[in-house]
Amino acid sequence: AQTVTQSQPEMSVQEAETVTLSCTYDTSESDYYLFWYKQPPSRQMILVIRQEAYKQQNATENRFSVNFQKAAKSFSLKISDSQLGDAAMYFCAYRTAYYNNDMRFGAGTRLTVKP
Amino acid sequence: GAGVSQSPSNKVTEKGKDVELRCDPISGHTALYWYRQSLGQGLEFLIYFQGNSAPDKSGLPSDRFSAERTGGSVSTLTIQRTQQEDSAVYLCASSSGTASTYEQYFGPGTRLTVT
Numbered sequence: 748a749q750t751v752t753q754s755q756p757e758m759s760v761q762e763a764e765t766v767t768l769s770c771t772y773d774t775s776e777s778d779y780y781l782f783w784y785k786q787p788p789s790r791q792m793i794l795v796i797r798q799e800a801y802k803q804q805n806a807t808e809n810r811f812s813v814n815f816q817k818a819a820k821s822f823s824l825k826i827s828d829s830q831l832g833d834a835a836m837y838f839c840a841y842r843t844a845y846y847n848n849d850m851r852f853g854a855g856t857r858l859t860v861k862p
Numbered sequence: 863g864a865g866v867s868q869s870p871s872n873k874v875t876e877k878g879k880d881v882e883l884r885c886d887p888i889s890g891h892t893a894l895y896w897y898r899q900s901l902g903q904g905l906e907f908l909i910y911f912q913g914n915s916a917p918d919k920s921g922l923p924s925d926r927f928s929a930e931r932t933g934g935s936v937s938t939l940t941i942q943r944t945q946q947e948d949s950a951v952y953l954c955a956s957s958s959g960t961a962s963t964y965e966q967y968f969g970p971g972t973r974l975t976v977t
Contacts, residue, residue: 791969852905855904
């Protein structure tokens, strides 16, 4: 079974600086999707960025980018120029490309942004 | 347009009572997912519906949990004889398809507290 591990329960960053959140996963599949979701206090999960495993190029969305290392099964999220509104829980998630099913989530990293 | 909505936002119930949680997906979305988020944990898949087809119930933790989807739209998650360990946030998500390329849109969740 696929598992997703986020080893940093909490992270802190100074406003305007850069922070990297770590995620590793375990799978025997070759085709899959990886996601980072943000969950603010409102509880609504918001998709931040996604990566297709067959793409070698790292995904970027404005201030958010990933470092996808397929061989190492690592998928870290970099947030540049951190803003107060970035403070939230961040979840890494894995989804298989082979069948219609659920996503597997990590336990999350709580990000605090200091002014 | 309107996003995924869930009701109630919060629910407090006594141990042993039954509860019903409701999810209204985005109009036109054929796939609907239920997840459970326990305190300090990531999301745990419970059940998913694709249109009117039989649901994938593989994630339901016990036979006290059931779900139905009316006319391929609104879904109700029912927990019978609630236990304290059922206390969690229950999140619903919908997507326009079930392939992994389709983004899941999440609702704000229902926080269930069993006393």
